[in-house]
Amino acid sequence: MLSNKAIVVLIGNNGTIISKHDGDGVSTEFIEKFTDEQKPNLTTFFTKNKNHQVYILLDTIDQTYKKKTYPAMRTYDLDKIAKRDLSSDGDKEGLKNYIILKNHKATPKKSIIKRTESTSNKSDCLFITSSKSENISNWLNFIYELPNRLIGIYMLPVESYCLFRKILKNTVPNKSKDVLKIKENNIFCLVIQTKTGGARQIVFSDSSIVFTRVVNYNFEEPSFAEKYSQDIYSTFEYLKRLYIDLTLHEFEVINIFPEKASSQIMQTKNVELNVSNYTVKNIADILKINKLKIEDDNIDGIISSTFVNSKKILKFTNQRIRNNEIMYFVKLGSYAINFLLLFFLIGITSLVFITNQSITDKIDKSQDQKVIALGEFSKVKKSSLQGNYQEGDKEISLERVGDMGRVEQGLGNLGHDFIKTYSKMKFSNNFDMQFSFFSYDLISFNSYTSKNKTTEKQLKLIGKLNNKSGDIENLFTEFDNYLVEMRKNLPEYDIKYNELPRNIDFNQKYYSFPIEFRIIVKPNENREN
Amino acid sequence: MKIEKIKKKIKYSLSFALVLCLLIGALVFMYFHLNSSFLVQYEKILSDIADIKVKTQELEKKSLENKKYMELWSQITEKRKSFSGIKVEEINKLVNTLSEKYSINSPITKVNIPENFSSNIYQNETLSILYTIVEISFNAYNDVKAIQFANELVDNLHGYPIITKFEFNKESDYSIKDYFDISSGKSIGKIKAKLIFSWYVYKEGSPNLSQTNNPPKNDNK
Numbered sequence A: 001m002l003s004n005k006a007i008v009v010l011i012g013n014n015g016t017i018i019s020k021h022d023g024d025g026v027s028t029e030f031i032e033k034f035t036d037e038q039k040p041n042l043t044t045f046f047t048k049n050k051n052h053q054v055y056i057l058l059d060t061i062d063q064t065y066k067k068k069t070y071p072a073m074r075t076y077d078l079d080k081i082a083k084r085d086l087s088s089d090g091d092k093e094g095l096k097n098y099i100i101l102k103n104h105k106a107t108p109k110k111s112i113i114k115r116t117e118s119t120s121n122k123s124d125c126l127f128i129t130s131s132k133s134e135n136i137s138n139w140l141n142f143i144y145e146l147p148n149r150l151i152g153i154y155m156l157p158v159e160s161y162c163l164f165r166k167i168l169k170n171t172v173p174n175k176s177k178d179v180l181k182i183k184e185n186n187i188f189c190l191v192i193q194t195k196t197g198g199a200r201q202i203v204f205s206d207s208s209i210v211f212t213r214v215v216n217y218n219f220e221e222p223s224f225a226e227k228y229s230q231d232i233y234s235t236f237e238y239l240k241r242l243y244i245d246l247t248l249h250e251f252e253v254i255n256i257f258p259e260k261a262s263s264q265i266m267q268t269k270n271v272e273l274n275v276s277n278y279t280v281k282n283i284a285d286i287l288k289i290n291k292l293k294i295e296d297d298n299i300d301g302i303i304s305s306t307f308v309n310s311k312k313i314l315k316f317t318n319q320r321i322r323n324n325e326i327m328y329f330v331k332l333g334s335y336a337i338n339f340l341l342l343f344f345l346i347g348i349t350s351l352v353f354i355t356n357q358s359i360t361d362k363i364d365k366s367q368d369q370k371v372i373a374l375g376e377f378s379k380v381k382k383s384s385l386q387g388n389y390q391e392g393d394k395e396i397s398l399e400r401v402g403d404m405g406r407v408e409q410g411l412g413n414l415g416h417d418f419i420k421t422y423s424k425m426k427f428s429n430n431f432d433m434q435f436s437f438f439s440y441d442l443i444s445f446n447s448y449t450s451k452n453k454t455t456e457k458q459l460k461l462i463g464k465l466n467n468k469s470g471d472i473e474n475l476f477t478e479f480d481n482y483l484v485e486m487r488k489n490l491p492e493y494d495i496k497y498n499e500l501p502r503n504i505d506f507n508q509k510y511y512s513f514p515i516e517f518r519i520i521v522k523p524n525e526n527r528e529n
Numbered sequence B: 001m002k003i004e005k006i007k008k009k010i011k012y013s014l015s016f017a018l019v020l021c022l023l024i025g026a027l028v029f030m031y032f033h034l035n036s037s038f039l040v041q042y043e044k045i046l047s048d049i050a051d052i053k054v055k056t057q058e059l060e061k062k063s064l065e066n067k068k069y070m071e072l073w074s075q076i077t078e079k080r081k082s083f084s085g086i087k088v089e090e091i092n093k094l095v096n097t098l099s100e101k102y103s104i105n106s107p108i109t110k111v112n113i114p115e116n117f118s119s120n121i122y123q124n125e126t127l128s129i130l131y132t133i134v135e136i137s138f139n140a141y142n143d144v145k146a147i148q149f150a151n152e153l154v155d156n157l158h159g160y161p162i163i164t165k166f167e168f169n170k171e172s173d174y175s176i177k178d179y180f181d182i183s184s185g186k187s188i189g190k191i192k193a194k195l196i197f198s199w200y201v202y203k204e205g206s207p208n209l210s211q212t213n214n215p216p217k218n219d220n221k
Helices: A036-048 A075-088 A134-144 A156-171 A224-242 A259-267 A280-286 A300-308 A319-383 A398-414 A418-430 A472-489 B003-073 B088-101 B143-156 B176-184
Strands: A006-012 A015-022 A025-031 A053-059 A063-071 A095-101 A122-130 A150-155 A187-194 A198-204 A209-214 A251-256 A274-278 A388-391 A394-397 A433-443 A456-466 A493-497 A512-521 B105-111 B127-140 B160-170 B191-204
Touching: A006 A134, A006 A300, A015 A300, A025 A300, A036 A134, A053 A134, A053 A156, A053 A300, A063 A075, A063 A209, A075 A095, A075 A122, A134 A150, A134 A319, A150 A156, A150 A319, A156 A187, A156 A198, A156 A209, A156 A251, A156 A280, A156 A300, A187 A224, A187 A300, A198 A224, A209 A224, A224 A251, A224 A259, A251 A259, A259 A274, A274 A280, A280 A300, A319 B003, A388 A398, A388 B003, A394 A398, A398 B003, A398 B127, A398 B160, A398 B191, A418 A433, A418 A456, A418 A472, A418 B143, A433 B143, A456 A472, A472 A493, A472 A512, B088 B105, B088 B127, B088 B143, B127 B143, B143 B160, B143 B191
Parallel strands: A006 A053, A053 A150, A187 A251, A251 A274
Antiparallel strands: A006 A015, A015 A025, A063 A122, A095 A122, A187 A198, A198 A209, A388 A394, A433 A456, A433 B160, A456 A512, A493 A512, B105 B127, B127 B191, B160 B191
């Protein structure tokens, strides 16, 4: 339960209680009057516990609770108006704040109490002010200088609502979570006795505080019970002004007094009053507060302990605290930025390292490859033919050999061989034919290039085939025989010729016929260029 | 808490943040700088490797070529390897000698002015190539003599004489009178021939810029 590290400075008119809350438990110290002599010890205490957040809880007499009703409006607008009203208050030094009260939804059947002003078309706001006494100022000035973080100033009656709810929740037999819903129309009066502020009545509705008043009781006095009853009645009468239909039965009183005081109250046999009596010990047991040492009949310790572990209701602050908070969050922000930057730094350092490593590996590998390539190169260089070519006694540079070799490759095969071809055609003497034209050409020869792969050597013969008989059959036979002979003697050549026309007049005599042959030397496919 | 203390802490914290930012900045710079410089180095090595590989391949290719050309060298005749250049009087002399030998009449020889053949075509490094076109027209008594004349003429030339065109035609058949005229030296023969060849010969000296002209065109397409 006591897990929050906090120090609560409970300031009242009768003195101040400083309670330290952490995992080890709760330790308290009462200071009757705050003097300069106590400051060194206190400074040491706070500095020792500088990680504990500091809450100031005020249990002073001069607290005023003033309810104001506004027309129904949006919460945002109500908030703005309440703030404006608060700032228009003349007291600039005092501690001021407000609570927007929940609208009471009056349903006729269930509702027993009807608030005079709380209707669905109105908004209520409770303004709470407390004067800043010299004692409070001294404490504040002292705490400002401490290394601890001051969270804010809170009012004990307001923050007691949490204690009240817990008590109510733990004392109703069925322990329903919605216990307060059952009693939503009731008004409760919590009567407590604190060491710092004395006895106090705190009136709560189902949702928040209604008002508080300090009542001074001396439990030793014989007239205590009577005085107590009078106070309850006068409170009830005051409440009747706010809640017209409020009955004494619906006005529940919870006393947290010493056992003796409780028995005195019970002896008055005032049956009208709906009173429940608890001792501080009872409450500690009910709320299972076992780390707190209960030394007397005052509830200060339990209140501050409940306060630390509960959701805070209303914070009072000033410019100094606000500035401190802003700076605190700026500091946290800067720490967060530092953390992020540190994280980023680690990340980028790792990235640099990894990248460096991988690039170094890459470079090393490529260097190895380079060494291998160089080795290969020198190996090839050693085995390559370089220098001069020895031809008998003569030394010829390989460049010269290459130069002439390339020319030989390009031009060496383009030499003429028509005399060989022509001599192979001696068989023509066996045929009755006369050639009148002979030509030899290099076809597709390009002198601009060394690559003349498609160049063809062509022999062209034009003449006439004689046919003494004039018979066309003989003419065809002679031509075909000549062609057969040509193909037989020139197998390595392509032979092209003009066919004898097949549509000639067969009745006519043909004693000679023009012929044309083209003998093409096939390109040497093995020729390298 | 004292606001001054918080401010001090914030100041320290922000200073630390600034230091961290500087460190991060330095690291980021280092990262990119190292990356780029390493990359440059890496790329240089890779390009070196590529260069070496190309050179190795070139060397291998050259070596193979050298081997091939060394084998080819023995097949190239001395005539082809000759550096005698192009001399018109030598051609004329040869034409005259062969004309007598093969009874060739009226030979007319035209030789173009020799030019340096572009070294780009055969990538010649140690020698230059001279180039010209020769055109010879003549009359012969018969086809065999015309062919033999052309053949022997070209065979007797050094370098690479490449016949691009050789043609002849017989205008008409010989009559008995023609034979008498031939025997008395009055006839010049009825075979009219024309020989055109491109002639490539070597010239000492490595090719220079002025020798990179394109050769005169002598193409058959």
